[in-house]
Amino acid sequence: MPFWLMKSEPDELSIHDLQRLGKARWDGVRNYQARNFMRAMRPGELFFFYHSSCPEPGIAGIARIAGEVYPDPTALDPQSHYHDPKASPEKNPWSALDVEFVEAFPQVISLGQIRQQAVLSGMPLVQKGSRLSVMPVTEEEWAGVLALR
Incomplete structure (x- = not known):
């Protein structure tokens, strides 16, 4: 079963x-590569829940994909920060999905801690220039992060 990280x-x-x-x-x-990763997700798959753009960015816990992907309704909502004026009910290029809580870590595993682990050096999360909000995680990386909690 694939693993993921979502920010x-x-x-x-x-x-x-x-x-x-x-x-x-x-x-x-609103990134096509991240959207495509979302479209590849299946119910039951687990992901690391990553807190971003905050004083202490890092992995805060684990959640599970709770259903199939569907068109993102925020793209059609003019009041939404995520509104896409090019999207329509007939042609909405963006996706959403439901997720459910699994576990909150006692402490956030910081990006600095993640960067110090050789087993995690290949994660897209730590690659220069990578700003994806949704990305795959290998089994080895999953185990490496779990060992830090």
Whole structure:
């Protein structure tokens, strides 16, 4: 089963928000490569929940894909920060999916800690210039991150 990492700004949706809600929609992805990774996800697959654009960026916990991918409704909402004026109900290029809480780590595994691990040096997360918000994680990388918690 594939593993993933997905980034969210904690003031938008944090691991603790997801813990409180149980399930939430993951939307607003506006990068085609990240969107394509989302489209490859299947219900039941796990992902690292990464807090980004915050004082302490890092992996905050684990969540699970809770359903099949579907058109992102925020692309059609003119009031949404993620509105895409080129999207229409007939042709919406963006995707969303539902996710559910699995585990919050006692402490965030910082990007600095991740960068110090040789087994994690190949992760797209630590590559220069990589800003993807959704990315695959190998089994070896998954185990390497879990060993840090």
